[in-house]
Amino acid sequence: MRGLAVVTALSLALSATPAFADTTPHLPAPTGNRPVGATSLHLEDTSRPDPWVPSTHRELMVSLYYPAATARGPKARYVTPTESALMLQHAGLTDLPPDLLSKTRTNAVVDAAPAPGRRHRAPLVVLSPGFINGRATLTALAEDLASRGYVVAVVDHTHENVATTFPDGRVTTCAACEVDHLDGFWAKLGAARAADVSFVLDQLTGPLRHRRGANLVDPARIAMAGHSAGGASAILAMLADDRIRAGIDLDGSTHVPVPAEGLSRPFLFVGNKDLYVPGSLGPYRGWERDWPRLTGWKRWLVVAGTRHASFTDLGLLADQLGVDLGTDIDANRALAITRTYTAAFFDLHLRGTPQPLLERPSADHPEVTFVG
Numbered sequence: 001m002r003g004l005a006v007v008t009a010l011s012l013a014l015s016a017t018p019a020f021a022d023t024t025p026h027l028p029a030p031t032g033n034r035p036v037g038a039t040s041l042h043l044e045d046t047s048r049p050d051p052w053v054p055s056t057h058r059e060l061m062v063s064l065y066y067p068a069a070t071a072r073g074p075k076a077r078y079v080t081p082t083e084s085a086l087m088l089q090h091a092g093l094t095d096l097p098p099d100l101l102s103k104t105r106t107n108a109v110v111d112a113a114p115a116p117g118r119r120h121r122a123p124l125v126v127l128s129p130g131f132i133n134g135r136a137t138l139t140a141l142a143e144d145l146a147s148r149g150y151v152v153a154v155v156d157h158t159h160e161n162v163a164t165t166f167p168d169g170r171v172t173t174c175a176a177c178e179v180d181h182l183d184g185f186w187a188k189l190g191a192a193r194a195a196d197v198s199f200v201l202d203q204l205t206g207p208l209r210h211r212r213g214a215n216l217v218d219p220a221r222i223a224m225a226g227h228s229a230g231g232a233s234a235i236l237a238m239l240a241d242d243r244i245r246a247g248i249d250l251d252g253s254t255h256v257p258v259p260a261e262g263l264s265r266p267f268l269f270v271g272n273k274d275l276y277v278p279g280s281l282g283p284y285r286g287w288e289r290d291w292p293r294l295t296g297w298k299r300w301l302v303v304a305g306t307r308h309a310s311f312t313d314l315g316l317l318a319d320q321l322g323v324d325l326g327t328d329i330d331a332n333r334a335l336a337i338t339r340t341y342t343a344a345f346f347d348l349h350l351r352g353t354p355q356p357l358l359e360r361p362s363a364d365h366p367e368v369t370f371v372g
Contacts (some may be wrong), residue, residue, distance in 0.1 A: 002085050003076070003154055007220040008195050009237070011066070011125065021221030022107055024104070025100065025103065025104040025105070025316075025317050025319065025320050025321065026100065026104060026105035026142065026320070027078075027104065027105065027106055027139060027140045027143065027150060027246075027313065027316065028030045028316070028332060029107055030107055030117070030143045030144040030146070030147030030148075031144055031146035031147065031148075031336075031339060032144065032146075032147030032149065033147070033148075034067040034068070034110040034115060034146070034147050034148070034149060035067070035068040035070055035071035035109065035112065035115075035147075036065055036066070036067065036071075036107055036109065036112075036143050036146040036147050037065070037066050037067070037069075037078035037108060037110075037111065037112030037113070037114060037146075037212075037213060038062050038063060038064065038065050038066075038106075038108035038109070038110055038112075038143075038146075038213075039063075039110070039113075039211075039212050039213050040061065040063055040064070041061070041062040041063075041064055041165075041203075041208070041211075042060075042061060042166060042167050043059070043060045043062060043199065043203055044057060044058070044059050044060075044061070045059070045060070045077070045198065045199045045321070048195065048199075048292065050158065050159065051159075051188060051189075051191075051192040052158075052159040052160070052175040052176045052179070052192075053159055055173050056200070058158070058195075058196070059158055059166065060155060060156060060157070060158055060199070060200065061135070061156040061158070061164055061165070061166065061254065062135070062153050062154065062155050062156070062200060063076075063135050063136075063139075063142070063153075063154045063156075064152070064153050064154075064204075064212075064213040064214065065108055065143055065145070065146035065151070065213075066114055066115075066122070066146055066150075066151045066152070066212075066213035066216055067114065067115040067118065067122065067146055067147070067149050067150075067151075067216070067244050068108075068112035068113060068114060068115055068146075069112065069114065069115050069116060070112060070113065071109060072109065073109040073110065073111075073112055074109065074110050075105065075106045075108060075109060075110065075142040076106050076108045076110040077102065077106075077110070078101060078102060078103075078104035078105075078106050078136050078139060079101050079102050079104070079134065079136045079184065080102055080163075080171075081098070081099040081102045082134070082163060082165060082171050083101070083102070083134065083162070083163040083164075083165055083171070084098060084099050084101035084102040084171070085165040085170055085367060086162045086171075086331050087096035087101055087134075087162050087163070088100065088101065088362055089270055090162050093102075093321070095325070097156060098319065099299040099369060100321075101262070101317070103106075104181065104317070105272060106139060106143070107143050107335075108139075108143050108146070111212065113212075113214055114212060114215060114216050115216070117214050118149075119215055119216060120147055120209075120215070120216065120217060120218055121218055121345065122150060122151045122216040122217060123149075123150050123151070123221035123222070123223070123350040123351065124150070124151045124152075124153065124201075124204065124217045124218065124219075124220055124221065124222045124223075124238075125145055125150050125151070125152045125153070125222075125223050125224065125225060125346060125350075126137045126152075126153050126154075126155065126197055126200060126201070126222070126223075126225075126244075127141065127142055127152060127153070127154040127155070127224075127225055127226060127230070128154075128155055128193060128197065128223040128224065128225075128226035128229075128230030128231075128233050128234065128237075129154070129155075129156075129157075129161065129226070129227055129228075129229075129230050129312075130226075130227045130228030130229050130230055130231075130252070131160055131161075131176070131228060131229040131314070132160070132161055132174060132177070133161055133162075133227070133228070133312070133314070134155040134156055134161040134162065134163065135154040135155060135165060136283075136312045136313070137227070137312045137314055137334055138154050138227065138230075138312060138313065139154070139306065140313050140316065140339075141225075141312075141335075141338060141339060141342060142154050144339045144343070145339075145342070145346070148347075149345055150346065150350075151213060151214070153200055153204060153218050154176070155193075155196055155197065155200055157192070157193055157196055158172055159172055159173075159174060159176050160174060160176045160189065160192075160229075161174060162174060170174075173193045176189065177248065186229075186255035186256060187255070187256050188279065189229060189233070190222035190229075190232060190233050190236040190255075190256050191236065191240075193229070193230070193233035193236065193237065194233060194236045194237040194239075194241065195238040195240075197224065197237040197241065197244070197323070198237070198240060198241045201222065201243055203345055204217055204339060205217060205219040214292075215231060219243070221245065221350045221351075222243050222244055222245060222350075223244060223245055223246040223247060223248075223346055223349065223350055224238065224246075224247045224248070225247065225248035225249075225250065225251065225342060226243050226248070226249065226252060227250040227252060227311055227312050228250070228251060228252040228253075228254060228308065229250060229252055230250075231248065231249030231250045231251065231252030232249060232252040232253060232254045232255065232286075233252075234247035234248060234249055234252075234267075234370065235247060235249065235254060235256075235258060235263060235267070235290070236256060238263060238267075239258075239259070239263060239266055241252050243315065244265070245263055245265055245266070245349060246266040246267065246268075246345065246346070246349035246350065247265070247266075247267050247268070248267070248268045248269075248342060248345060249267070249268070249269050249270070249287075250270050250311040250312075250338065250342075251270065251271050251283075251306075251308055251311050253283045253284070253285075253286055254286035254287060254289075254290055255286060257286070257289060257290060257293075258290040258293040258294065259293070260293070262293040262294065262295040263293065263294055263295065263296065264295045264296040265296050266296050266297040266298065266345075266348075266349045267294050267296070267297075268289050268298070268299050268300075268301070268341075268345050268358075269298075269299070269300040269301065269371075270301050270302075270303065270311065270338070270341060270342075271284055271287070271300075271301070271302050271303070272302060272303065272306045272307065272308070272310075273302035273303055273304040273305075273306070273367075273369055274304060274305065274306070274328075276371070277301050286301065291372060297349070298372065299345075299358055299370065299372065300369055300370070300371040300372040301341065301368050301369065301370060301371065302368070302369050303329070303334065303335075303337055303367050303368055303369075304328070304330030304368075304369070305327055305328035305367060306327060306329055306334055306367075307325045307326055307327050310325075310329065310331065310334035310335075310338075311327055311334070311338050312326055314328065314331065315331045315334055315335070316331045316335060318331070319331035319332075329367060333367075337365060337367060337368060340357070340365070341357065341358070341365075341368070344357045344358055345358065353366075
């Protein structure tokens, strides 16, 4: 399936020759009014074996973004040089400097002091990346939400992406890629991700609740969003953990059906208008199947001109590196739409702020169509 295919988004354009310009990749500035801090967490769940390498217990790397006291200081690293090299190699972009993505300019200040006066008052959003893609690919969205006052935990699901680097220098690669993707594969992956998310929530609201960034989290206001496999996993995580009050699936095919009893909490689908053909066997067939079983507040939006990568940093980076993903929308515009509608959804369901943007089509966003 396109939404969960075993490829990175950059590799969709291997037939094109990158017109690499002598520029440093960069993420656009966040749109909120708060400085952004970022810190990395190494979490170990010793009670659970790793689903893909069961001889070890489950270890996760999490990037935590939060409203900060200052915009001054060194910026957080996007990826390590090793991760950059493996990402570019997987995408077939071997004519680019292997450490190029590690030089990507970000906006969050590493280990910045959290914003004062917000202790345990900020909503928390968990972000889950697509299969093969690491947590870095959702950085631009995470920075933007943090600039709007959210704490954002972006989870690397170990052994499900090209590379994860741990503090001791170990680099894990994609063990899950070596598994046959038979009928039970996506159910196993979704269950593992749901367990990862619940463990992260346990840590942020328990042992780590006084740590930098985590000390801002309001445990009563938690939501989740994800791209591709991460978006599909948001439904499964919500079914497994009622602390997650609302969820978003950004262009992720749902292989595991919502059960008959349904899901009554708010949910948003955001996909590609050009590839949605009602009643077809395409990537959104699962959305049509699950739609009647979403019994709470729900919306289904499609965005014209996008491709799978458009909802992540990979669309931006491909554009900056001269890689043609076949989009008909500017990469920065696609990101702006993703940021705007994602923030509106969380503002509505975690802050109770009315959002006309989610009630009807907007003249300011003509690319966006309401399916439901």
